[in-house]
Amino acid sequence: MSEEAQLRLISSTVLVLGMHWTGQTVAKQLSLAGVGKIILLDENPKLLSDASRAIAGSNWSNKDSEIICRAWSFEAQRSEQMIADADVVVDCLDNWQQKLLASDVCMLLDKPLVHAGGSRFRFQTYMMVPGKSACLRCAFPQAGIDDVPLEAPDDAGLVAIMSMVAAIQAIDTIKIIAHLGISQGNELHKFDFLSGEFDSIRGLDPRSDCPDCGRASSPRT
Numbered sequence: 001m002s003e004e005a006q007l008r009l010i011s012s013t014v015l016v017l018g019m020h021w022t023g024q025t026v027a028k029q030l031s032l033a034g035v036g037k038i039i040l041l042d043e044n045p046k047l048l049s050d051a052s053r054a055i056a057g058s059n060w061s062n063k064d065s066e067i068i069c070r071a072w073s074f075e076a077q078r079s080e081q082m083i084a085d086a087d088v089v090v091d092c093l094d095n096w097q098q099k100l101l102a103s104d105v106c107m108l109l110d111k112p113l114v115h116a117g118g119s120r121f122r123f124q125t126y127m128m129v130p131g132k133s134a135c136l137r138c139a140f141p142q143a144g145i146d147d148v149p150l151e152a153p154d155d156a157g158l159v160a161i162m163s164m165v166a167a168i169q170a171i172d173t174i175k176i177i178a179h180l181g182i183s184q185g186n187e188l189h190k191f192d193f194l195s196g197e198f199d200s201i202r203g204l205d206p207r208s209d210c211p212d213c214g215r216a217s218s219p220r221t
Helices: 003-010 021-033 045-056 076-083 096-109 136-142 159-178 213-217
Strands: 013-017 037-041 066-070 088-091 113-119 122-128 188-192 197-201
Touching (some): 003 159, 013 021, 021 037, 021 045, 021 159, 045 066, 076 096, 096 113, 096 136, 122 136, 122 159
Parallel strands (some): 013 037, 013 088
Antiparallel strands (some): 113 122
């Protein structure tokens, strides 16, 4: 990467929501890439402690990254406060209502959201950029995602899949921060690791009739 791109990473703050396997792996990869401040948020203090120790003790993490742990539940009452200082938010949450809340607040605060969701062998990733992207509430129906899993993914049984999903999220986050490549912001990628089918749904632009993504795409006054 260019010196300018590296400086963007060093001066950036990324909020990672959820500290199960995917969240921990994303945080490690962002640390290795040189992100200056990484905020880890989860309501489970043990998961936060495990994540912090794993990053600090990893031979492939950047010791200069500042790691901040917040044992908070991601809820509507404090969601804006939690997201306000972040340059990019990474969605590694298990709860789908919290995922939708993250989308709502990121649109409101004009913050990019790097989403991943799914269960077992099927996952999707989506880089949501306010002003360029449909919010999750609008993107899911357009992408043919009508049902969402009611149970959290089984991290222990699907480590290889979760690691790949986390790597994609880390790459998208780095691209946004460092201004690398082309970040369309209106493409959702679906992965079926059992059948080997990968699909990209394009054209997920903001909907003018949506109070979230429609508002974000409107000219600021």
